[in-house]
Structures are given as C-alpha cells and as structure tokens.
Amino acid sequence: MSMELHDIIGYPAAFLTTAAFIPQAWQSWRTRDLSGISLPMYAMFTMGVALWMVYGMLIGSLPVFAANVITLLLSTTVLLLKISQQYRQP
Template identity: 45%
Template sequence: MPALSDWIGFAAGLCTTAAFAPQVVKTMRSRSTSDISLGMYALMVVGITLWLIHGLAVGSAPVVAANAVTLILVGIMLVMKFRYK
C-alpha cells in the first residue's frame, strides 16, 4: 500500500496536471494560440521532462505519473501553437 506521502504526491500531481487541461480544451475549441507564450511552454517541456527523469531515477510513482501526463498536455499545446499560427 502506498505511503501517505505518495497519496499526497498523487493528489498534488492531479491538481497541477489538471490545471493544464482547461487551456488545452480552450485552445482546441478556439484554434487560437496568439495569447500562448511559446517560450513558456517550451521551458515547461524541458522542466517537466527533467522532473520525469528525476521521478524515474528516484522511483517516485507520483512524480512519474504527474509529469508523464503533464508532458503530454503541454506537448499538445506546443503542437497546437505551431499548427494554429
């Protein structure tokens, strides 16, 4: 059974990952990325990738799960940024 700290980590990861979902949905619907910062999302991809690697290295399931899903969402935003120019 996961430790309390793991459950807290999963809850934190759920909150921070879910925070990206409304922006992804809004951008998909509007097909407008003019207000989306390319630099911010590019830097987020680097940071999230590093957190994912860290999570894998230390064997932290909450860190791996949250950052894997967030990387997908942020990656989708970057693809839309280039596609909907």
C-alpha cells in the same frame, strides 16, 4: 497496506497540478487560438516537465512520474499547436 505521508501528499498534488492543464489544452485544441500563449515560455515549461518525468522515474516516484507523463502530453499538445500557429501566420 498503509500509505506513506509523502504519497498521501504526492498523489493529490500530482492530480491537481496535472488536472490544471486540462482546461488550457482543451481550450487550445477546440479554438486553435493560442495568441495569449508565449512560445518560449511553453517550450521551456514542456522541457521542464520532461525533465521532471525523468526525475520521477529515476527516483522511483510514481506520483511524480505519472503526473508528468500526463502533463507532458498536454503541454506538448499546446506547444505543437502554438508552433503550428506561429508558422501559419504571415
């Protein structure tokens, strides 16, 4: 079974862009310090990732869909931590 060129490019691209969020999510979870993160930016980013996930599903692209499922979980974690931090501060 040979892979198509778009899959040969898509899988590493999906892996790299998804893996790039792991350090941020881990650091945010571990330290609970999200002072350097913009709430509007992360909210828009998370919505964009959700739309990319749906897009990947609609076009039947496993790399696009799978990467965005994982990235959505990571970015939602950071977003929820940021929102909870925002409302805890006086």
